[in-house]
Amino acid sequence: MSKQLITLTVNGDAYEVAVEPQQTLLEVLRDTLNMTGTKRGCTAGSCGVCTVNGERGQAILSCMALAVEWDGRSLTTVEGVADGNELHPVQQAFLEFGAVQCGFCTPGLIMSAKALLDVNTDPTDADINVAMAGAICRCTGHIKVKKAIREAARVLRAREVSDGAS
Amino acid sequence: MARVKDDLAVVGKNWARLDGIDKVSGRSIFADDVRLPGMLFGKVVRSPYAHARILNIDTSAAEAVPGVKAVVTPEDAKDIWIGINQPLLPAEKVNHVGQEVVAIAAISEAAATEAAALVKVEYERLPALLDVEKALADNAAQLHAKAEHNIGWKQEDVHGDPDAVFAACEFVREDRYVTHPTHNCYAEYHVCVADFTKPGKLKMWTPTQTALLFQQSLAAGFKLPASDVRLLTLNSGGGFTGRTSTRPHHFLAAMLSRKSGRPVRLRASGDEEFIMCRAGGKVIYKLRSGADKDGRLKVIEADLLFDTGAYVESQMIVTLLTSKYIHALYPLEASRYRGRLVHTNNLPYYFHHGGGIAQFQFALGQHIDGLARDIGMDPVDFNLLNAVEEGHTTMEGAHYASCGLKECIEKTASLAGWKDKYGKLPKYKGIGIGIGAMASGAKGLFKHDTSAAFVKVTDDGKASLFVGLPDMGQSSHTAMAIICAEVLGITPNDINVISGDTDSDPLDVGAFTQRGTFNTGNATRNAALDARNQLAKTAAALLEADEATLVFRDHKVYPQGAEDQAIPFKKVVYQTLHSREGRFVMGRGFYNSPLEKGTMAYSFGAQIAEVTVDPGTGVVTVHKITAAHDVGRAINPRIVEGQIDGQIFSGMSQVLYEETILEDGQVMNPSRIDYKMPRAFEMPEVEHIIVETIDPNGPFGAKEVGEGPIVCTMQAIANAVTHAIGNQVTEMPLSPWRVIKAIK
């Protein structure tokens, strides 16, 4: 099958890539663009390690998305979460609260958490559970992950207040 | 958390893991991220049948697929054996569903998959032996020439006179338990990248808990000196006892690379993962124990039957460990143990998180809990009466120089409010306790037990610490850096931990048998002390003081009591390196248990679980786990808590959810959805109590924490369920339908 030229904006940068219809977004990110921060796990949509954020910031399973459907669209991967050298509050909280062990699921967890915090900086426990249910972590037991997310939410809320005040 | 108050500068503080920034930014490289020029993609053709004779293999159509660069068949692999009775590729017979038969490498995954589908293997199906008890029967077919009654390995031990002791016991109890097959299901699927393009030199990137054993195994298989096999372990996405030995795909990737002259990546796809590594198989435990009229436990008898599947690799380690474990928690007068690894046409099993011991404790912990109730004793009281104490030596020769087991039991019972709850909860609410011990390190299990470390100190005041211990998430590298930093008087952030390349790694079996903190930790401490001594010579001269009085702390060096005279650590290093002699500072250290067999330290713990059982659905909800663990000393308390959390999660997952369901030897639920594991919703509240007994032999008194907690969790939850419903659920996992059946 012939390749199609698409434009994919990843973390703010536009890339023109030739893709086959059957290539998933994950494959194009990792194998064509060499952005290996997003991990490849079950490739069946059941583990969440491949999570990226779509143009509305929503959590997307990139292994179940066709790259051709993302022509002209933009997405964020874990490599685009930090602001230069400044970590995003969710990354910082993961570090401080010991929410990172083997690190393989970490990009997926961070993108899932960020999707939540981008729209809700005061999530309940239930909100966090719902946002994270689709992302597997076998090392941490999720306990410190949830603590880190609550802390990141607190930091973001404080920023909102100070931004609003200024 | 009561913590020993002493004057450590760095040990005992909550340091963020050193590689954390890379992990949260997606910069950490795992094996699947490795890209090499000309790299090919491998695919394995696997047996669809549990037991069959191979009549013919025709790879001609596969080889004709454009882009195929190498095909490896049993003929190519005929000299390679990877286990006692396991050929790398079978010449005559396949013995389990999914067994590797042919391997292919091509320029794309699609081409390799297409070629794999075109390999024609003719099989003659044979009856499959799928039940471990049936496999023992007299009329069962024998799967391997040397395994009579399909017993691949047997261990029998007796201590004292068990029959006599039983005869004198007032209380005797018998139980039978079963744990079902499982899968490790770590986040990172199996993968390896092999570069065997240089003749006689193999390079491999793969996640592993033990680069040394992988190196040796590959070297033996390819008849190379170990030094010509280079393992690059990068980051490992979880181990859970599932990445402790090489598997066929490691060898196949290497062979494909050698044949094609290009690097090859072989990666598990979806359900293949459940074959490439297969955690624990079914185990049947028959237990009998006896106590006297005062409730003193006297004797334990255990008969363990392991479905070891099609082949034995190194699973005999579990009989060694479980036979010792009978003596771990209670002083006994006698014991009898029999452990048998039995072949079936199921997947060749290994272990899940807990190494076979946590799963054994599921059985033993419930059994003892039952005995306590038979005697009419509260299980906490029973355990406090019988539990081992500091100074005890077991009949197996394990000596407990530090032991906080009773303290753990008392503290969890107190914090959980045990006395107000046990026997007093409404129906379907339960509370249960599980106690455990875990050897910190091992001796006599492997050819190499020594752990070694090197420390290179440079004149910018920083150091490089070389260890052979991988970090698969347990923050072992950060812990080693903390130990090194404490000795040198700097901070962990000043240290680069260099590990993950067998070309430069010092000797170390790796993150296996809980040896990291204790063995490698001691080696690291010794290496740092060696480096410090070299620096002390210079500092003593500069300060005109006695070497023995020098304090290294806060990036300074000074004589004890004279901090005002302090000179910067950097300066001491500089002077050493750039003196007229120009002495380079390189510390080296190693550690090996001084005993002939066995380790010097053991961790202990107790966990209390509180559950509610829904009598309509059988679903068990775990509300809270109160966990106390004697880790000797917490090198990094937040990491210790993280270990406790993660293991509670894993223990809860195994005891309530996890089971690979097999039919005709095939895994029916080989996916992350259908193989049940809890997610964020199901986690209970966890209270951590870190008990520090400051072990005399551990680095700064530290002992392991890598598997002690999980040993307690499964039994604690199971005991709580028993309390809730009035009956034991003797099969693990306690799936809802099993719980319903057991409800009185």
Added chain:
Amino acid sequence: MQLPPFEYIRPASLAEGLQLLADRPGDVAVMAGGTDLLLNMKFRLESPKYLLSLNGLTEMQQVEEQPDGSLRIGAGCKLTDLANNPLIRDRYPALHAAIESVGSLHVRNMATIGGNICLETRCWYTNQSETWRETREGCFKTDNQLCHVIKTASKCHALSSTDTGPVLMAMDAVAVVVSADGERRVPMVDFYRDDGIEHTVLKPGEVLAAIVVPPPNGHTVFAKLAQREGLDFAAGTFAAAMTGSSEAPESVRLVMGSIAPEPRLMEDGARILLSEGFTDEAIETVAGAARSALSEVTNLFTPSGYKRRLIRALIKDALLQLRDQAENNNA
């Protein structure tokens, strides 16, 4: 796992898509969110020559109140968007519950209600990779005339796995089905078929365009049996709707899902509640009858005996909830 190769077609409008579909009978798979289709393609259960994607068509993603108070929901609406839509959340709580129970949030961000309504049936012998399935002979769903689950079966018994289907049936929703030839409306109670393969009434060339839900009337409830919250396919679902009072209901509809190739209407049960009201005895009878109505189907990892027992508890609890709602409302 990788997808097989295919040609990708993205129509600019639904009308164009329907025409393209009509031009290529048999060779085209229609994709909405793709979370079910793409996985089945990775498993090689489907290898269409063409993939017709309706994913970007905004005309299929509208939620519109109709003049008569009913709600027209475009089949292409993402489940998350529907869950967040106050028109659904506040007015149709049972439908909202069903939508929120699908998969995980990650899946709901991509999956559509149309896709969920039309979700392929599932069976642990077929929802597996191609190499896994080589261990056994094929079955009705693949290329053979047998069923691995029910040896004596003459057709496929794979289970319906839609969570929204049963609720929409209970609510008397109507499916808007379109093709190049025009539009037809199918009441949801007639939308499914008791066949694991041809499990809906959609004919080749037809696409589900929208679902029309009647104005809120009476009370509804949805319950799902799964061991874990989040991610599990149901071991059983139950949806119920009633109007009138709990002592004298005017209409009752009960639907069981994930226990047969189609969501099952419990007509006898509805009749009992209609004639006796939502009494304790009537509820027990209905729940008990459901238990014995289940066939010996053991696929999807839950032993059948357990499943039957639980369905009974699930239905009883749901009916009690429904009764509570009716009583509180009428108080």
